[in-house]
Amino acid sequence: MLTVEKLRAFGANVEEGLGRCINNEQFYLRLAEKAIADPGFEKLMEAAEKGDLEQGFAISHAxxxxxxxxxxTPLYDPLCEITELFRNKADADYVSLVSAVLAKRGELTKEN
Amino acid sequence: MNVEIPNGKMQTEPGAARKRKILIVEDEFVNREILVAMLDAEYEMIPVGSGADAEAVLLRQAGEISLVLLDLNLPDRHGLDILREMKENPRTAKIPVIVLTSDKEAEVESLNLGAIDFIPKPYPIPKVVQARIRRTIELSEGRDLIRETERDHLTGLYTREYFYRYAEQYDVFNPDVPTDALVLDVNHFQMVNERFGKQYADEVLIRIAGAVVSSVSASGGIACRRSADTFLVYCPHLSDYRAFLDGIATAACGNDRGRIRLRLGVCAETEKSVEMQTRFDRAKIAADTVRGSFTECIAFYDNAMHEKEIYAERLLDEFRAAIDGKQFAVYFQPKFDVRPETPVLCGAEALVRWIHPELGMISPGVFIPLFENNGLIRILDRYVWRETVRHIAEWKKKYGSTVPVSVNVSRIDMLDPDLVGTLRDLVTDGGLDYSDLHLEITESAYTENARQIISTVNELRKIGFVIEMDDFGSGYSSLNMIATLPIDVLKLDMVFIRSVFRENGNLRMLKVIVEIAETLSVPMIAEGVEKAEQLNTLREMGCAMVQGYYFSPPLPAAEFEKYVRERKKENA
Incomplete structure (x- = not known):
């Protein structure tokens, strides 16, 4: 189960995120869980594998x-980098980059 | 102009507060939920996740939405396309849109397309988002309010206040361009309304407005609807307005030109130092000189009008001093009972004259309408009543008796709630009987505010005043009305008497009126009798009393007193 402590340990800027969620911890955690479980991550990998730069851009941007x-932050930072690469249709190892993001996300999904 | 929005709530009806609605178009659940959480306390949120859903909401509820928060990357459509379509559609063009984006390029493009602001991603803290949204709605509603007050609802032209301001601005930016102030009026617009209906009349006004705008906008001119059927135009000078007016008349009623007649007053190339409103007042004076004319429909404000205006201004300015300095003299025109072989003095009408120290004797025909227009007539009437009472009291004291004198009670006096008390005090303070002072009330006053006038007249009669209906025959009363009105004497209009004797055919009409008075047992006084022939005819018809130059012009008090004295001798 996701907790504020876990997110803080993960490297998220909890205070900032909570602030945006009107300092409602429960609400923040519910949204964070939703974000982590977003099927977009899997679709991003599919796009990377296919080399679908447009689709990759749309998903990474979202x-x-x-x-x-x-x-x-630990997810946002690499996603920023990936989004810009997709936007510029850069020649990059998207699969590795997305894999790193998925691995990072895995830190939050695995049960302690 | 800012509009206070307390907590985003909008007053709809007393006691009920409704939240303003915000449409959130954002496909990402998390982002959407964060916005909803930030704004939910102040606003009613309509969150949707696609362009199609947004369109559906706008289609149904465009008029109710105060703001749209628009994400650009939607699954089915690009946000900028939605923005573009919103701004192109008159139903949604006025709804402010804030774009949600982290993309700098998109920010610029959104603003160019008509977005009012943007909120970056990640979102700022809730307080900042709330403040930006509140401010955006305030500004947008303030702008709508300006638009509402700036424009006339029916025609879309400027309203008067904004028009004058823009006209003054025109002069600031074009100080060397000679300009004209125009007043365009529809002749007898009330009749257009009554004959063809309000809808048709409104359509005419809309067409006139359209034609005026298309005629003057190319030259930089501006227009407004000042009141129901009066349009003001401020434009660069033209020496001939016939084509202008012709174009508008054609647009106003198409082939049916006879239905609508327009009149145009022009105050041309006036010095820019003359106040804007004054220029239009002058154009209006000019326009009214051709009111009702079938041959002339354009009039330019000229020197003669200007001099008349200056003269009127002077009279108004000097009114107070004239009252204080007793420049107004009360004259008395005798009334004669013509039933006996030798006519007998039976009364008089008090008439005011202005003996101006520099301008000499000023005709009441000049100053009375002026004072009627601005209420000064009330002061003048009271002055005349007091002077009249003073004279009657003096004659009564000297000769033991006198004849009743009638004074004019203006239309505006009749609306004064203190009228009865004022007149009663005057008579009792002067030691007179109520029957010594007759009251002349013009026929048209009865028709304008019949119920109130009748109740006031009844009160006055109850305490003993004699009521003479003045100007009878000037064309307002129905026969039915005359029969039911509380009056003691009918005074036949001077203009009517003159026209009757000018056109022989109308004698029959005169006879009918005399007979009506007879039937109602109301004595009749004919005013304006100047010739023996007129007197004889009226006598033959059975008219009881006569007033006019045939017997005597209005006389100063001292001269009229001779009549009172003579009568006393005859009766002795």
Missing amino acids: LKGVTANLAL
Whole structure:
């Protein structure tokens, strides 16, 4: 189960995220769980594997927005980088980059 | 202009407060929920996740939505396309849109397309988001209010207040352009309303407005609807307005030109130092000189009008001093009972004259309408009543008896709740009997506010005043009305008498009126009798009393007193 402590340990800027969620811890955690379980992460990997840059951009852009609002910094930072690469249709190892994001997300999904 | 929005609540009816509605268009559940949480306390939220849903909401509730928060990356449509369509659609164009984006490029494009602001992602703290949204709604509603008050609802032209301001601005930016102030009126618009209905009349006004705008906007002119059927135009000078007016008349009623007649007053190339409103007042004076004319429909304000206006201003300015300095003299025109072989003095009418120290004797025809327009007539009437009472009291004291004198009671006096008390005090303080002072009330006053006038007249009669209905025959009363009105004497209008004797055919009409008075047992006084022929005809018809130059012009008090003295001798 996600907790504020777990998020803080993960590296999220909990105060910032909570602030945006009108300092309602329960609400913040509910949204954070929703964000972590977002099927967009899996779809992002599919896009990366297919080399679908447009789709990759749309999904990473959306995930970036969500993680930004919740201040899930360890996910937000790499998503920013990936979004810009997709936007510029850069030649990059998207699969590795997305894998790193998924791995980071895994830290939050695994049960202690 | 700011509008206070206490907690985002909008008053709809007394005691009930309704929250303003915000449409949130954001496909990401998390982002949407955060916004809802931030704003939920102040606003009613309508969160949707796609462009199609947003369109559906706008289609149904455009008029109720105070703000749209719009994400740009939607699954089905790009937010900028939605924004563009909203701004193109008159139903949604006025709804303020705040774009939600983290993209700098998109921010600029959104603002160019008509977004009022943007909120970046990640969102600022709730207080900042709330403040920005509140401010946006305030500004937008303030702007709507300005638009509402700036424009006339029916025609879309400026309202008067804004028009004058923009006209003054025109002069500031174009100090060297000679300009004209125009007043355009529809002749007898009330009749258009009554004959063809309000809807048709409104359509005419809308068409006139459209034609005026298309005629003057190319030259930078501006227009407004000042009141029901009066339009003001401020535009660069033109020497000939015939084509202008012709174009508007054609637009106003198409092929049916006879239905609508317009008149135009022009105050041309006035010095810019003359106040804007004054220029339009002058154009209005000019327009009214051709009111009702079938041959002339354009009039330019000229020197003669200007001099008349200055003269009127002077009279108004000097009114108070004239009252204080007793420049107003009360004259008395005798009334004669013409039933006996030798006519007998039976009364008089008190008439006011202004003996101006510099301008000499001023005709009441000049100053009475002026004072009637601004209420000064009340002061003048009271002055005349007091002077009349003073004279009657003096004659009564000297000769033991006198004849009744009638004074004019203006239309505006009849609306004075203290009228009865004022007149009663005057008579009792002067030691007179109520029957010594007759009251002349114009026929048209009865028709304008019949119920109140009748009740006041009844009160006056009850305490003993004699009521003479003045100007009878000037064309207002129905026969039915005359039969039911509380009056003691009918005074036949001077203009009517003159026209009757000018056109022989109308003698029959005169006979009918005399007979009506007879039937009602109301004695009749004919005013304005100047010739023996008129007197004889009226006598033959059975008219009881006559007043006019045939017997005597209005006389100063001292001269009229001779009549009172003579009568006393005859009766002795």
